Amino acid sequence: MPTELSPTARALRTLEILQSRTAGVTADEIAASLGVTERAARRYIGILREAGIPVHSTRGPWGGYRLGRGARLPPVVFTEPEALGLVMAVLDGQPAAADPDADDLVGTALGKVIRALPEKVGRQAAALRVHASAAPDRYASRPDPALTSTLVAASAVRRRVLLTYRSESGNEWEAEVDPWAVVVRYGRWYLLCHAHHADAIRTYRIDRVRAVRETARRFEMPNGLDPVAALEENLGQGWAFPTRVVFEAPLAEVLPSIRPPMGRLEPSGDGCVLVGSTRNPTMYAQEWLAQLPHAFRVEGGQELRAAVRALATRFTNAVTDKT
Numbered sequence: 001m002p003t004e005l006s007p008t009a010r011a012l013r014t015l016e017i018l019q020s021r022t023a024g025v026t027a028d029e030i031a032a033s034l035g036v037t038e039r040a041a042r043r044y045i046g047i048l049r050e051a052g053i054p055v056h057s058t059r060g061p062w063g064g065y066r067l068g069r070g071a072r073l074p075p076v077v078f079t080e081p082e083a084l085g086l087v088m089a090v091l092d093g094q095p096a097a098a099d100p101d102a103d104d105l106v107g108t109a110l111g112k113v114i115r116a117l118p119e120k121v122g123r124q125a126a127a128l129r130v131h132a133s134a135a136p137d138r139y140a141s142r143p144d145p146a147l148t149s150t151l152v153a154a155s156a157v158r159r160r161v162l163l164t165y166r167s168e169s170g171n172e173w174e175a176e177v178d179p180w181a182v183v184v185r186y187g188r189w190y191l192l193c194h195a196h197h198a199d200a201i202r203t204y205r206i207d208r209v210r211a212v213r214e215t216a217r218r219f220e221m222p223n224g225l226d227p228v229a230a231l232e233e234n235l236g237q238g239w240a241f242p243t244r245v246v247f248e249a250p251l252a253e254v255l256p257s258i259r260p261p262m263g264r265l266e267p268s269g270d271g272c273v274l275v276g277s278t279r280n281p282t283m284y285a286q287e288w289l290a291q292l293p294h295a296f297r298v299e300g301g302q303e304l305r306a307a308v309r310a311l312a313t314r315f316t317n318a319v320t321d322k323t
Helices: 007-020 027-034 038-050 080-093 105-116 119-131 145-157 227-235 251-257 281-291 302-318
Strands: 055-058 064-067 159-166 172-185 188-195 200-205 209-218 241-247 264-268 271-278 296-300
Touching (some): 007 038, 007 064, 038 055, 080 119, 105 119, 145 159, 145 209, 172 200, 172 227, 188 227, 241 281, 241 302, 251 271, 271 281, 296 302
Antiparallel strands (some): 055 064, 159 209, 172 188, 188 200, 241 271, 241 296, 264 271
């Protein structure tokens, strides 16, 4: 640690140490990191407290200093790679945040973070924001942050909710559900829940939720629940058009190529069979089946067979010589 650093600079370094150690850090450890005495380390803790930053201390062998939660948000210290990584992650998930002048909630928050950064790091982050071009994901959806926050909070305290939902076709209804988890999948936000009107697992797109009201009823989370795996499995069930695809290759060989929403892969003789459903047979044929590296035969349903036949005809015509 250079000796010319001021007490203020060392206090900020102390803050950075506290932010990186959620379990607490002793005065000796702070002193060793700063290259100062234990007495000086305690003085820097005092400077932080005078600035309104809540630093709590506990005694004993497992004690130490840790940041508390207070009314005032303490300064957040980022390294240059951390700051640039944060900006990149925001732009990747929310391309509209790239425009500082756009009326975008996430973009406004990103601007505040950049302005709070030290000059050198902030300059790099601002340049990345201005000059990087982000292409929006046409499949992504942006749910209302307040509704999403309400669902996450209800899930955390295990409270049942009443939600108003509007389907893709425009039908609207109210459902009483146990909000098990909020899951982000390929740019879309889903609520994985148990719907009491159907007594079944349901997945709802949160951007289609119109209202949420928490109830006084509590619920128990299923033991061993893997929210991502449960969501993936549920997305392949209950759609209008059945699917059945047969493979001659063994299940272990085919399984790594199958996305869970495509259905359930089961052994069948020397090969295996994929059984599921879809709301869009054309998409199922073009974006899923056409990408598989294994030979297959579509046995059902009729809509999927028609979609595969149309795709095969289209490709055949593309390479047929016209005479």
